[in-house]
Amino acid sequence: MKSDTILFPLLxxxxxxxxxxxxxxxxxxxxxxxxxxxxxAWRVLFxxxxxxxxxxxxxxxxxxxxxxxxxxxxxxxxxxxxxxxVLFVEGLKLSTATHAGLLVxxxxxxxxxxxxxxxxxxxxxxxxLGIASAxxxxxxxxxxxxxxxxxxxxxxxxxxxxxxxxYAGYLVLARPILQRRPALVVVxxxxxxxxxxxxxxxxxxxxxxxxxxxxPWLALAWxxxxxxxxxxLLNLWAxxxxxxxxxxxxxxxxxxLAAVLAWAVLGERLEPASAAMGALVLAGVWCVAGGSRRTNx
Numbered sequence: 001m002k003s004d005t006i007l008f009p010l011l012x013x014x015x016x017x018x019x020x021x022x023x024x025x026x027x028x029x030x031x032x033x034x035x036x037x038x039x040x041a042w043r044v045l046f047x048x049x050x051x052x053x054x055x056x057x058x059x060x061x062x063x064x065x066x067x068x069x070x071x072x073x074x075x076x077x078x079x080x081x082x083x084x085x086v087l088f089v090e091g092l093k094l095s096t097a098t099h100a101g102l103l104v105x106x107x108x109x110x111x112x113x114x115x116x117x118x119x120x121x122x123x124x125x126x127x128x129l130g131i132a133s134a135x136x137x138x139x140x141x142x143x144x145x146x147x148x149x150x151x152x153x154x155x156x157x158x159x160x161x162x163x164x165x166x167y168a169g170y171l172v173l174a175r176p177i178l179q180r181r182p183a184l185v186v187v188x189x190x191x192x193x194x195x196x197x198x199x200x201x202x203x204x205x206x207x208x209x210x211x212x213x214x215x216p217w218l219a220l221a222w223x224x225x226x227x228x229x230x231x232x233l234l235n236l237w238a239x240x241x242x243x244x245x246x247x248x249x250x251x252x253x254x255x256x257l258a259a260v261l262a263w264a265v266l267g268e269r270l271e272p273a274s275a276a277m278g279a280l281v282l283a284g285v286w287c288v289a290g291g292s293r294r295t296n297x
Contacts, residue, residue, distance in 0.1 A: 012238040013250040019231035021257035024100035025265050026219045026227075027092050033209055033216025036089035039223065041195075041202035044081055046224045048191035054233075055188040063185055072177055073189040080170030081194025086201065087163035094156025098268045099141070101258020102278040103160045108251065109134035109284045110168035120172060130287025137280030144273030183236065252285055 030039050056063050065073065092100045113131050115121040138161060142154065177186055209216075255278055262268040270278075 016234035019226040023227035024097035030219035033212035051188040077193035091159030097262035130284040134284030
């Protein structure tokens, strides 16, 4: 591939990771005016509206799915949207943006571990070492939190890890339907069903809080535009033009970018235990990254 041809996909991948990495940081700013559940509800409602519109414009009648596949999409939405989103925002509220960004790297490792457990993939030594490395990293973090009386932060970290496991399960179980249907169509339905469940959970929250300044509203707008829609579209556009392994390598940038943004915007420091955890988890990602595959847009 010519250098001028590959440049734009690489820039798209970098932009996508910047968008994703900004969510924990900007989410902290949004929480200064909105509850975590309100942010989650805004996100899934906006995301479902945009993704359904784009899916209809691109795929037309293919947006219609048989009842059986709609039931599958609903089940996937529980893992990929409802549980995932609620655990993430509640965990982020209790933990730090740095930890939320670093723990995202657990997802590709957990995805492979679940695929092996369900006999969707074979267990091979390098990837097994990747799983062990990531588990060791998370263990280091929790031992440090427990030993230091992490309190709410420890609970927040636990919710973030469970969020990663939920999303990893979604990725594994979604693969069969993604091999039959365009990814944009599937994700649009998953977001819609997620919105149907998450929005009622947030009915008791203030969606338009009184006395909230411009800062939290701008943070919410950023979350809706960049980590929710633009990052996903940039990733899919690039995935259609470069090897999946290249995409996997760029995913490794997300925890690093999140830690840098948390330091620059929120003043968070990277503690020794967090640095050790990040290094071990990223080492695990490098071992597992070779198993990435494409999905059709």
